[in-house]
Amino acid sequence: PRQTSPARVECFVHSEMYYVEVLLEAPTGHVLDCKVAHQAEALSCPELTEVLQKGDFVEFTKHLEGLSAIYQINADKKNKTKAYLALHALEIDLSSLAELQNHQINDINNLVHKSPVGILEPRKGGHPMRLTYFVPPYDLIDVASKSCLPLNVEVILEKKLGTSATVCIESSSSHRLQHESLINTLKTPEGKNLPQFSALTNLNSTQLPACFVLRLQTPLVTSIDILRKIRADTSIEFNYELIHKRESLIHLIAKQMLEMHLPNLN
Structure with a gap:
């Protein structure tokens, strides 16, 4: 003190x-x-x-x-500093995308489910930026009052509804990560503002032993075929043991929904 x-x-x-x-x-x-x-x-x-x-x-x-x-990467202090700057730059770009979409998408259903970043909740202290990208109808059921909650941004954030992911950075093999904003706003002849993305260069990015990650709030039930498509598009490998532990997609979805919502119904 x-x-x-x-x-x-x-x-x-x-x-x-x-x-x-x-x-x-x-x-x-x-x-x-x-x-x-x-x-x-x-x-x-x-x-x-x-x-x-x-x-x-x-x-x-x-x-x-x-x-x-933020700093839990396998690197020296200098590169850990660069990792923070990279995450900060990404958060700025995601916030810019959210601001653009909020001005152009009026329908809340489209804003949540069909926009580039969904509902964005900025970083708050040590809590990372959060993106809510899906709100199932049953999340809007208020069992206590036997009524339906309105679907709007305020309710989604206050009640922590839906499925979300946090924006993080973690240690990995070497990747080129931005250390400044890559988004510029382009005004179309129709008067719309659209994002324009700059390519990664030596001037706006740095090679770091880290990568950006979207950390899911809860495990996501998905199919093996979708995992293969993700691997093909991103070159990210997944745990092949998952294939041997696979179950019926319907069974997994039903099991997850029961675990999530049965306590609220009792």
């Missing part, structure tokens, strides 16, 4: 790659602000401030674990 004035005390949580700064009111200990610094100036983080004001240290620990997870 460091007392910067008779009325204020600063506390720090340090790691090799980032630090969290907590500003306290003296002598009450009331949390005034919480900031996170990666490679630049510390920026206020309202989510962490709120968590500490509530005294929810379990949630605070989850945020710290999430911040540390």
Whole structure:
């Protein structure tokens, strides 16, 4: 702790790659602000401030674990810094896509299920960016009130409805990853704004022992044929043991739905 004035005390949580700064009111200990610094100036983080004001240290620990997870790649400090910049650049581009689609897609069903990124929830402290790409009809059933919830962005985010994936980076073989935005907005003669993507070059990207990943909220039931198509398009290998453990697709879907929703019906 460091007392910067008779009325204020600063506390720090340090790691090799980032630090969290907590500003306290003296002598009450009331949390005034919480900031996170990666490679630049510390920026206020309202989510962490709120968590500490509530005294929810379990949630605070989850945020710290999430911040540390950004740097869990097999590399030196310099390349770990580049990995953070790569993830940050990707988040900027995904946010740009979300902003473009939100101005052009008015139907909420199309926004969730047929847009480039679905419903985007920005990074909040140590919690990664989240993309909700599917909301099944039964998620909208409110058993307690015996009514249906409206399908809108606010309800989806507040109730954490649907199926989502978080945007992360993790250690892997070498890949070329962006370290700056690759999206420019192109205005068409009809007045629409469309994204234009730049190719990866030595100026806007870096070779890193890492890759971007979409981490699913829950395991996704899929078919072996779809896995093979994903492998053909991306060159990403999958665990061949899955083929020997395969089950009927209908059986897997029914099993997953029961596990997810049966507790809510009892």
